[in-house]
Amino acid sequence: ASVAAAPANARAWTNLGYAWRQLGDHERAHDAYLCALAFDRHAEQAILNLDALGEGAVARPRSPRACLPEAFAAP
Secondary structure, X not given: OHHHHOXXXXXXXXXXXXXXXXXXXXXXXXXXXXXXXXXXXXXXXXXXXXXXXXXXXXXXXXXXXXXXXXXXXXX
C-alpha cells in the first residue's frame, strides 16, 4: 500500500522488499531493493538488505520507470 501511495519513496520500496524476503520471495525482494536504489542511490537499508541476499556489491539500481507498483503485486 505504501508503494502504491508513494511510488517514488525509497523507504517504501525497502519495506516492501523486506516483506517479500520474510515471505521467502527473494527475487521480488531483490527487485524491490533495486527500486529503492533507483529513487535514492544512497538508500542504506536497501543496500544492507541486498548484501544479505548476496547482491550488494554487484547490484545496479533499476530505472525508475521499471519500478511500477503493479509489477510487485502478490500473485
